[in-house]
Amino acid sequence: MINKSFEIAKGVKLNYIETDKFKTNYFSFNFIAPRSKKTAHFNAMLPLILMRACEKYPSQALLNKRLQYLYSGDICAKNSDFGEYQIFGMKANMLNNRFTPDTDVTYEMVDLLCQMIFKPYLVNGAFDSEFTKGEKINLIDTIEAEVNNKGQYAIKRLMSEMCKDEVFGISSTGEIADVEKITPKSLYEAYQYALKSYKIEIYFVGSADIDSVANQFKAYFEGVERAPIEIEPVAIKMRADEAKEVVDTEKVNQGKLVLGFRTGYHYSQNEYHLIQLFNEVFGGSPTAKLFTNVREKMSLCYYCRSAVNQKTGIMVVSSGIESKNKEIAKNAILAQLDMMKNGEISEEEFASAKKSIKNGYLSVYDGAEAMEAWSFYRGLCGISTTPMLEIEKINKTTIKDIVDVSNKMTLDTVYFLKGEDA
């Protein structure tokens, strides 16, 4: 999928995905850090403080004016986790130059993002103390606000319980107590460390004179000392020990039931298509077993779905239910899995799951971020493939393969966010 790659500096790669079907261009600047409790809060803060101001545009108002001038150019913070990695940085989206006759928007947006990253607004060799204070409050608010979205919150609680002893339980936003301790100076040191020590992946999707874009980035890396660290792969737990159960009680109208499974599969094995096909039959679509039985036949919920993390192989089943129906719902979900283990998968179900995945793979080509994600995450696992190649693998998969996958599933943790009235 990647048309051209450039080595911008030591451990810094620019990947170009060329397409002229969009009216916009997209690019992203990603630091690849190890997932660690020691640094998660700093890494979460860095995009925020860098977007607050830079040397050339020393306030948010000036920065935003510049973006407005660049035809509603958009720069957002990025911060997410992927297995043992924390990926943070910024992404930008802007009109293609053919719609902006008076301005080379591509050039100016790359320059603006580089200004923000390489020429931050500093006071006496550290970030501005007011800005730091403000962004700390914002980050803490964001962490506290996780409780607002009950569905997401329940999944996060499950992960922290299930992966207590693994890095996968570490939150990419950091912990409030750690954020509170950040100072303008320690944040600046974290910034210097990131520029020197983390590998960096830059993606550009669209159509542009990519050689000159590469030169723009190269110029900014001149004089930056680079000594990128290697991140050790973390062993993945293939089977759960005895299943455990955790219940929180809150004043909510709807209970949230979340089940975490170990699947024994992950991207790096290059057998990911198997688990994806399994998921499609089990709970990934409106014709999946969970939807047609737990929702449609039993009328227990509005949503009941499953999703598998590519890097950790952890599958999460989530549903919103009447709190009093918890056991019924849990048993219904497990019963669907047992059916799959017993080979109760019809040719029809299987064929439609294949079609649905194929559709999803092909539509990757219609979104800049979807194309980036396709290459980026697989790249981190050392895999290079295209949707067409993956579709070939999907076509060759048999029902028996999926039954085998089902039999490797083990339930690790059940989390229930219970309404007070139940």
Add this chain to the structure above:
Amino acid sequence: MEGLIVKENKTLGEKYYKFNHKSGLEVFVFPKKMTTSYAIFATRYGAVDNKFKHINDTEFTVVPDGIAHFLEHKMFECENGVDAFERYAKTGANANAFTGNNLTGYIFSCTENFYDSLEILLDFVTHPYFTEQTVQKEQGIIGQEIKMYEDHPGVRMHRELMKALYKKNKMRVDIAGTVESIAQITAETLYKCYDIFYNLRNMTLCVCGDVDIDEVEKVCNKVLKEAPAFEIVRDTEDEDEPREAYQKRTVCQLDVSKPLFTIGIKDSNIPKDAKERAKKAYATEILDEMLFSQSSEFYNELYSQNLIAQDLSSGCEIGRNYSFNAISSESSDPDKVYQKFLEYIDKTKKEGLDKETFELSKRTVYASNIKSFDSVEDIGNNFIFNYFDDSDILDTPDIISSITIDYVTELLNEGFKEEYYAMSIVEPLRKDK
């Protein structure tokens, strides 16, 4: 092909074809070289249409709140027991549906077998099948959907704002209804609403992608039968709504970390002409960008005092019989934000709008609009929403270009008055345990 029209906007590099199918359905085709193709089949029937009559009737029929949304769910069930999702599963399409205040839309996207999927879409939406048993089952599912949204702070805040702004306008009604209102729905009432509003003359099909218009017509020929005249009158007594906000302040408590607020600005000065309405909507967007964007004095003052979160969002909606503008964020002190808002608007009115800020904001709105033509789904949905309000997305760039600072200043002076404002707050639960 009857009444074939081609319309093009060269600035955007976009065009569509339109024809009137003999069944009475209007069909729009946007050719777009994408891997994905998209279709939306929509009816001018939404949550607000709960009181209506045939032109010859004297009395209005009143149906339970939430019925349009309920009907949308039930349409997926088919008489032979195979539901629409199962049928789509054979073509690989990704299907869904949604209900709004004024419309219900059935959608799918796919990368292959487009015409087979289109046939399924047109077929299941034109073949209702409801029984008392399936209606009962759905009451459980939608009951959980309603409960899910009751816990959702953003949704709750918006609903409460509608109830504060409006005294009788049907915008007060929740799209999904309530657990009590949907309990009154029967198969018979569903059939009644279906027969009235799912008339092809009250519906539109829009497809977008690498699609052939003749093939689209063939599918229509195969599935659609000629529809009777659409002779329905909707109750409009709710349009007689005072300009002033009904309530000034409303508060609900949820398990949230920090208060969320939205300030609504009610408007009942709605242009009858659709183009004027669209112009007003985009001009309001420019004005919001000027007043509340991250470059604005208001945002920066409040943000630097940590009085609002990083996101201060603004947006306006102008329909035929309702209109409001709203700004929302999180704040530890929403009432203080409200005071600052009043002072800021006063000050801006006195000082007047800045020409440079106007130009930058107009540029932003213009560019955002062009960006919205990058996905087949966005094009299809935006087209339908605009078309049902008698406007056309291919006219948008020209409409935005025509907006002047004087026009926007008039919106500020005429539209921003304290009596039109209401604030809705979601605050954390009081911990009295």
